[in-house]
Amino acid sequence: MGEAVTGRPGRRPGRSGSREAILRAARLKFAEYGYERTTVRGIAREAKVDAALVHHFFRSKEGVFAAAVHEAVRPMELRPVLAGDPATLGERLLTTVLGLWESAERHDALLAVVRSAVSHETAAGILREFLGREVLGPLAQALAEPQRALRSALLGSQLIGLVMARYIIRVEPLASASTPSLIAVYAPVIQNSLTGDLPLPRTSTTSQRPR
Structure with missing residues (x-):
């Protein structure tokens, strides 16, 4: 009944x-x-x-x-990417991020989060705190290089810039470029930020977790 x-x-x-x-x-x-x-x-x-x-x-x-941010990003899915050879970490991260945005299941969820964050400071603060705690913080801890927090912040800026240009603003030819070609171009740049020499001076803030 x-x-x-x-x-x-x-x-x-x-x-x-x-x-x-x-x-x-x-x-x-x-x-x-x-x-x-x-x-x-x-x-x-x-x-x-x-x-x-x-x-x-x-x-x-x-x-x-x-x-909604947590459901869109699902940080636990990113944790396995941090394991493995540090020399190919940039390529693995870039491949994962592009794969999320090009997934029919995840694209709209990520788009809603990013559009909200760029249009309102409260939403931006929530996303910023989440990325620092769940993504960039663990990434910094996984790096064996000096200036770990700075390196993870550089990575974040590079990935966010690419996402904005390709998926939000749709700047050509980035918007229509193939995923393999983008990985071939961007992966070495990202890898250098993670493990290469950084010309920036070290300060006391570079050892802190990204915020």
């Missing part, structure tokens, strides 16, 4: 699928409206749940966005 539904119209009982539906709705709203114009109520309407359920799972719009 089926359960009687006694909640408000549109509310999903229990946890079944609700969190995932909210995240899917949030990605659509962040991609379409950016961070500032996206609201918890709008996300709830898109997900066909009560706004109270969004607060239950994520507490706030900031919490929804932070979860």
